[in-house]
Amino acid sequence: MFRRTGMIFGCAAVAALLSAQVPIAGYHGLRLPASFFAGNRERLLRQLRNMGPGTLAIIKSMPEQPRNGDGEQAFRQDSDFYYLTGVEEPGAVALLSTEGDKPYTLLVRPRDPKREAWNGPRLGVEGALGHGADQAFDFPKGDELLLEAIKKAQRIVLVCNLDREFRIKILDAALPLGTDNGHGLFRKSVVDGRHIVAEMRSIKQPLEIDMLQKAVDVSIDGHLAAMRASRTATNEGQVAGAFEGAVRGLGARYLGYDTIAGAGNQSCILHYPFNDAPLRSGELQLMDAGAEVGYYSADITRSWPRNGKFSTEQRALYDLAFKAQEAGIATCTVGSPHIAAHYAASRVVSDGLVDLGILKGGKDEVYMQGDWKRFFIHGTGHWLGMDVHDAGDYGLKDPIYRAGGRRLLEAGMVLTVEPGIYIPKGSEGVEPKWQGIGIRIEDDILVTEKGPKILSACLPRKAEDVERALR
Ligand SMILES: [Mn+2]
Structure with a gap:
């Protein structure tokens, strides 16, 4: 179906792909199987049971967001909700209960033929049952059921990221205002369940790694298309457009985040x-x-x-960023703290900037004083998965960097390693020849028992490989 992964053609063939005109179907509409979501629910349910009887998890879908006029943002399901349900609709609520023989309840919008004629089909109760729910109800009946379930529960585990209105509704129901009058009410606890789901999400299952690899493969093609288009492009928009058109054509309905395609001095603006x-x-x-x-x-x-x-200057800074990235990637081994990549990469950048005469002073001194932070203004990476900045704890703050990072890496974690060097125009005390150059090299790394695996390894990264790909 798809013409290439690194495994089939090998990385050396990537340059040849620049001119390849092979029709490809891509990954349009591809989704993980129902068993994946069921497995996630089962694992969450086990944790709920460990919390004690009468525990009810309430998981909320992403609310619809206005854009402008009467238009809305393209709907994209909340990652926590999707991870546990596979349901792609707004207005849905999932309940997981430790009580009874029907642990999984889905509440969905009612069918509405008139609306569906405009906006596409809705699941309705039947569709919700098809998604593995033990029982399903539509609103407004769903509201009654939700309030009833909250009343019965002793402990509410709420997984709600962005729906303020819904959260207020749940809190009001679980922790009602008023006085008790000795009826034994007001004993419920409400727990934020997002960290539980985040921890589940932070270790990727084989199916997820597969899907991530597909997203990476599609993105590699997009990058190659953008590189090719950039040879004759006259505006940044043509570079971004080449990427976006290519990945959409290969089955990416959405971008993971807004494309950043800055040329010249704009390359120094991170986002x-x-x-x-x-x-x-x-x-x-x-x-x-x-x-x-x-x-x-x-x-x-x-x-x-x-x-x-x-x-000459671009190459010197590029090679430095590359060397920093190599040092960072090498730290992505089981048992190493997340922050290690930043320690390694920043040290290389700092020393290199001294060698190039951009920073002045002794290397240890320059590094420890953090002079390099003027040109390397971000961290070296983050978790990657359903969200581009994926869920997962980074661990205790590092005393020197004052950033989270003490979390030890485990097999199945995926993170980016992305050192950058940015010398915008007008940088004081820096020779003009260095100015207006911004470089970032970012790859997607899977932590394995055998060491770091670069999922994006087939996209040229070394300076000479990048140049070759452009020819
Ligand atoms: Mn990133």
Whole structure:
């Protein structure tokens, strides 16, 4: 179906793919199987039972969000809700109860032929049962059932990320205002369940790793398309558009996040949102872009000379970022703390900037004083999965970096390693030849018992490979 993974053709063939015109079906509409969601529910249910009898988890779907006028944002399900249900509708509520013989209840919007004619089909009760629910109800009946379940429960585990109105409704029902009058009420506890789901999500199951690899593969094609388009592009929009068109065509209904395609000085803006500036010759192009396939997102950044050849300064900084990334990736082993990649990468960047004369002073001193933070203004990576900045605890704050990072890596975790060096125009005390260069190299790393596996390894990364891919 899909013409390539690294396994089939090998990474060396990637450059040849630049000119390949092979029709591909892609991954349109691909989803994880029902058994995956059922397994996640079962694991959560086990934890609920450990909390004691009368425990009820309430999981809320993503609410619809306005965009402008009477339009709405494209709907994308909440990741926690999707992970536990596989349901892609707004307005849905999932209940998991430790009591009774029907632990899983789905509450959904009622069918509405008139609305469905405009906005597409709704699940309704029947569809909800088809998603593995032991019982299902539509609203407003669902509301009665929800309040009844809250009344009966002793402990509510709430998984609600963004629906304030819903959260208030649940809290009001579980912890009602008023006085008790000695009826033994007011004994319920409400627990935030998001950390439980986050911990489940932080270790990827084989099916999830597969889907992530697909998102990465699609994104690699998108990056190659953007590199190719950039040779003749006259505006950043054409570079971003080439990526977005390619990944949409390969089955990414959504992007994992808004594409960042900054050229020249714009490459120094970490989350550059506009992608519409004219291009000038000799500039470096930075693109941070990832496709979402089957609810899993890639997160890849490349920085390349659109004319096919790094200038001396661009190459020096690129090689430094590459070396920092290599050092960071090497730390992604089982038992190593998350922050280790940042320690390793930042040390390489700091020392390298001294070697290039951009930072002045002794290497230890420059590093310990953090002078390098002026040009490397972010961390070196984050969890990756259903969310581009995926759920999962980073562990205790590191005393030196004051950032979370003491979490030890386990097999099945996926994270990015993405050092960057940014020297915007007007940087004081820096020779003009270095200015206007922003570089970030970002790859997606799976932690395995055998060491780090670079899921995005087939996208050219070494300076000479990048240049070759542009030819
Ligand atoms: Mn990232």
